[in-house]
Amino acid sequence: MQDFSGLGLAAPLLHALNKLGYAKPTPIQAQAIPHLLAGRDLVGIAQTGTGKTAAFALPILNHLLANPQQPPRGGARVLVLSPTRELASQIAESFKSLGSEMQLSVAVVFGGVPHGAQIRALAKGLDVLVATPGRLVDHLDSRVAHLGKTEFFVLDEVDQMLDLGFAKSIRRIVGTLPKQRQNLFFSATMPAEIAKLAGELLHDPIQVSVTPVAKTADRVNHQVLFVETHRKRDVLVDLLADAAMARTIVFTRTKRGADKVTQHLDASGIAAVAIHGNKSQSQRERSLEAFKAGRVRALVATDIAARGIDIDNVTHVVNFDLPEVAEAYVHRIGRTARAGAEGVAISLCDGAERDLLRNIERLTRINLPTQDRRAAPGSPESKPPVRAATPARHYQDRPQQDRHQQERRSGAARPHGFSGRGAGARPTAPTSPYNAARRSDRPRGDAAV
Incomplete structure (x- = not known):
């Protein structure tokens, strides 16, 4: 050349x-x-x-x-x-x-x-x-x-x-x-x-x-693990027990999901940071810098961050949630196997995500190898945890904000121009172009996911 x-x-x-x-x-x-x-x-x-x-x-x-x-x-x-x-x-x-x-x-x-x-x-x-x-x-x-x-x-x-x-x-x-x-x-x-x-x-x-349409990186080793949604976090912790997963990006579908996965990893003794549209620019930059410097092993991100992460030596990509748009799989796994290195892409797939998996295989023209990591039928692990019921409260015992919500549903009157947010409510501010601009890239922009 x-x-x-x-x-x-x-x-x-x-x-x-x-x-x-x-x-x-x-x-x-x-x-x-x-x-x-x-x-x-x-x-x-x-x-x-x-x-x-x-x-x-x-x-x-x-x-x-x-x-x-x-x-x-x-x-x-x-x-x-x-x-x-x-x-x-x-x-x-x-x-x-x-x-x-x-x-x-x-x-x-x-x-x-x-x-x-x-x-x-x-x-x-x-x-x-x-x-x-x-x-x-x-x-x-x-x-x-x-x-x-x-x-x-x-x-x-x-x-x-x-x-x-x-x-x-x-x-x-x-x-x-x-x-x-x-x-x-x-x-x-x-x-x-x-x-x-x-x-x-x-x-x-x-x-x-320079590559056939939708062809994934040749050097990526693809793996799909069938696992129940409620067990995905624990399975991720088990995966990260492998020291070979030294620099791993974990992709979730939502911002809330990214935060919950990050909290679970931290609680399990695995240093992790999250990056998504609800993070400020300085928070995003600090998280990326910590990941690049090796101070944390796992970076948990939404799809919006997939294109903005240009980091060498990412060993693994984990699709905690399969992407709803099949093309996003190509972009996610492109975070590893860069500059001649090899990489691994692991996807955690619940039964409800099988159609998404088929869409990815159809797009990439690859039969992705699978492994069953579901719990044995009838075992305690196979059943999602049951949340404790929240006791009912009398109307007067509810927080003032909850009472306002019930009043709005029942048609109770409020002073015109007030937000109805409790005792500290203030008159709503007029909207200016730059008030609206604080939401700059939602949903049309970069803070949407």
């Missing part, structure tokens, strides 16, 4: 690549970069960990070097949309490191953090803006962002973007872009909905693919 110098990239980019220790392009880079340097729209099919960020960043930076100009105030010459905060931050860092030999302004816009720094960065104008769709739509609605002079539009992890319900936000953003622009779509899978979106937004695109 040729080295980077044979792709026609400018000298400052070659110097940056040399400093980073990159000598030869990956397959997706070798295929995509020449087409992008020629100005073509492109659809790239590649799983995470294949070097696709550099595949689009390098030709974009090459264009910025060849065509220097002042970035547009309130906007950016390059717009990259990402489904998660973590991935957005990593893409921005890649642009900075690859563009270290040039004057480059890069900013990240996502929910869960104050608006001030983002507004100031947009006001100055940017070479590269990396954003999650929900928060960017908030800035558009508030007339902070103006994208009419954007030259490059990149949609990364398009399949995850659509799974998270971003389609409406993407179309809202695209409606503000100029018609003359270069479009780049990158995705790990290519379902019909993405093909339809590409047909709407791209002009005569080239398609490059």
